[in-house]
Amino acid sequence: RNTTNYVSYKDLKKLMADLKMVYAAPDEAAALEELESFGKKWNSKYPKIYKSWSERWATLSTYFKYPNEVRKLIYTTNAIEGFNRQLRKVTKSKTVFPSDDSLLKMLYLATMDITKKWTGRRRDWSQIRAQLEIYFEERLEKAEF
Missing domain, CATH: 1.20.1280 (Monooxygenase)
Structure with a gap:
């Protein structure tokens, strides 16, 4: 960018x-x-x-x-940009926070609300995940999708 x-x-x-x-x-x-x-x-x-x-x-x-499926996932940033836009929308109305903790709490609550609306699946996700498991096996064993 x-x-x-x-x-x-x-x-x-x-x-x-x-x-x-x-x-x-x-x-x-x-x-x-x-x-x-x-x-x-x-x-x-x-x-x-x-x-x-x-x-x-x-x-x-x-x-x-990386294979093409994973490369496309890397350079497609629309989901990340949308998430950041929603966080900015929440913090924009309140310009001053009493403490850092209050900002973190507000961002945490906003994140919980935002992720509730995530219902769709990424097209070809099973194929992408299989490729990611090949390249990042040790990391994905710890995380659950």
């Missing part, structure tokens, strides 16, 4: 379409090629984006060790 902080609105859709070619690539080699073509196209106008991605490529490329 920080990639687009300084991108002009008129270029945003085109730039993000080109950047999506990088993280939607089938494997790391193809993604690196797409990053190079992204750099050739956008480096003259937004050099910081290509520089940032290429400098952090070792960290970003670990994303490609």
Whole structure:
């Protein structure tokens, strides 16, 4: 998300379409090629984006060790953004809290209310969970879904 902080609105859709070619690539080699073509196209106008991605490529490329289902779960942040929006909505009306504990209690109660409304299941969740169990077996043994 920080990639687009300084991108002009008129270029945003085109730039993000080109950047999506990088993280939607089938494997790391193809993604690196797409990053190079992204750099050739956008480096003259937004050099910081290509520089940032290429400098952090070792960290970003670990994303490609996971199967497509898990990758989509990683880059799809709508559920998280919706949850954060609902928490902001609760705290927005009250600007001052008497203590940190009062804020934590309010966020806890809001979280309980928000999670009561979560009734839907994610499409392909059983397939995603099976993949997660392969990669994170020791972590998932402790947690119950």
